[in-house]
Amino acid sequence: MWKSVSQVLADQFGAYYSIKEKANVHTGEMHEAWVIDDGIQPVFVKVNGKNFRSMFRTEADQLALLAKTNTVNVPQVYGVGCSHSHSFLLLEAFRFTPPSAQAMAQFGTQLARLHSFGQTEHYGLDFDTWLGPLYQPNEWKDDWAKFFSEQRIGWQLQICKEKNLDFGDIKHIIAAVQERLAKHQPKPALLHGNLWIENCAQADERIVTYDPACYWGDRECDIAFSELFEPFPAEFYENYHRTYPLEEGYDERKLVYQLYYLLNFSCRFHGNYVELTKTFISRLLKENQ
Incomplete structure (x- = not known):
């Protein structure tokens, strides 16, 4: 080799x-x-x-x-x-060091600029990708709620079910996600798609990010995942919001965006991720009643 x-x-x-x-x-x-x-x-x-x-x-x-x-x-x-x-x-190859608050603050500005980059009216990508070892379909769609509920949540639920992880009626959960996002049609942004602390490191006073799962979607997906397990330093979010403020209603949408990553982790690692995923789904269904 x-x-x-x-x-x-x-x-x-x-x-x-x-x-x-x-x-x-x-x-x-x-x-x-x-x-x-x-x-x-x-x-x-x-x-x-x-x-x-x-x-x-x-x-x-x-x-x-x-x-x-x-x-x-x-x-x-x-x-x-x-x-x-x-x-x-x-x-x-890089010689990585733990991220500093100053470097992460700069990264917040850079990510906001990524999310402002380019123009497309559709959600998806010209090719499919992977989130970890799991396939991630990116068929182009015009409607964000339909894209995310079907190609993210629905797809992941089906993979989980095939691995004997049953989180409930898939159609019912898809419908709940679609309802949560029904009034939200964001400007498509190019997403890193796999943005959490494990995929960022510092080299020469700058943050390098890797292991992407890209597509054009709602930029809030990147922010939501970054907050899920070990949030980035406050300086990162301050600079991001200063450069490109999030839209009203983010806290309500964050639940379903984080659910996608929890489903993915449940499928890959099981353990506590499964119980946390069930909690998120229960909360979604209850709030949608």
Whole structure:
């Protein structure tokens, strides 16, 4: 595999990349991760089976999409490739440190600018993505309530049910979500889509964010997920709101936006996420009565 990695990097850098050091830095939920070095340019390598190449290509395309906005900082993509038995994604390597309040404040401004970037009248994306290991459909829709209730909540509920996690009548829950969002037709924003503290780190006094699950949707989805488990520092939200204030009614919509991520985590990790998801669904149905 490493010969294939060297060849892809040679095409990227214009000279043969001779790997002098390599260190296994992480074996996570899905992929192995390595940092390799030729003595000049360290590279971060995600590795998995050959059948994961399309997933790596999708991640590379999302990082490129975010990079083109010139707003948030993301790793540069060096290439995607495969060997006889492995596929890999090659990214810019960083020396990360814990995020500071000052850097997160700047990140709040950058995210607001991302959410202000570009113009489209529809919700979705030209290709489907993944949230963690779970497929995320992005078929274009004109109606936000329909898009989110069906392609986010409904889709995730069905995946959970197939894994023997039954949260109730799927059609009933979809209808409740659609009712909650019925009067909300936000300007579509390009979302990071997987924005929580685990996917942000500081490098050279700036925040770098990674592992996206992009699509064009309601920018409140990114903010809602950032608040769910371990909220970002207050300075982040202050700068975001100063640059691009949220619309009235966010606190009511936040429940269903966070529910999507709870369903995803319930499916992947079970445990306390399942009980918390049930609480959110119960609250949604009760409030909609």
